[in-house]
Amino acid sequence: MFKLGPPKQIAYAVPNAFKAAEQWATNFGAGPFFIAEHIPVSEVIYRGDPSTFDHTSAYGQWGDVMVELVQDHGSGPSVVRDMYQPHESGLHHLAYFVDDIEQATSELGELGFPLGMSALAGETRFHHVDATDTLGHFIELYEPNKALVAFYERVREAAQDWDGSEPIRTR
Numbered sequence: 001m002f003k004l005g006p007p008k009q010i011a012y013a014v015p016n017a018f019k020a021a022e023q024w025a026t027n028f029g030a031g032p033f034f035i036a037e038h039i040p041v042s043e044v045i046y047r048g049d050p051s052t053f054d055h056t057s058a059y060g061q062w063g064d065v066m067v068e069l070v071q072d073h074g075s076g077p078s079v080v081r082d083m084y085q086p087h088e089s090g091l092h093h094l095a096y097f098v099d100d101i102e103q104a105t106s107e108l109g110e111l112g113f114p115l116g117m118s119a120l121a122g123e124t125r126f127h128h129v130d131a132t133d134t135l136g137h138f139i140e141l142y143e144p145n146k147a148l149v150a151f152y153e154r155v156r157e158a159a160q161d162w163d164g165s166e167p168i169r170t171r
Contacts (some may be wrong), residue, residue: 008096010094015086017070019139020071029062031061033069037056039121047077055070055074058168079138080115105129122147122165
């Protein structure tokens with residue numbers, strides 16, 4: 001039986017990452033949020049075709065899990081637009097670390113969850129697997145690497161003893 005393990009991150013599509021991060025900090029005590037604007041990604045393949053993915057994300061800690069607030073700046077099809085229009089927001093994906101991203105993607109595909117998008121951000125390859133029909137959201141997969149693990153740790157450490165000041169931070 002294929003097992004993903006516990007999610008490392010929960011992500012929401014939002015119309016404005018800055019505004020959403022402020023709301024999450026105020027309403028839910030999540031944060032502080034590190035915001036990366038227009039994150040450079042390459043080698044984007046959306047549903048089998050070359051594409052682009054222009055997005056801004058806010059990353060904060062929410063208890064034991066990281067929360068990502070994703071703003072899609074693109075005008076074309078994307079895994080975010082598959083679920084939400086530019087003015088809408090809601091749960092988009094749960095993210096998981098896997099030992100082998102290609103094997104995990106293949107095994108999920110065999111279970112009926114097709115690959116929606118793959119891309120490269122820095123040295124981190126990520127896949128968005130479409131589980132919307134069954135789970136109501138995408139599954140994001142990454143192989144943990146030194147930079148990714150350090151980023152998750154940075155966000156987690158910033159939340160320890162955080163007093164609510166400076167809820168918005170840039171990388």
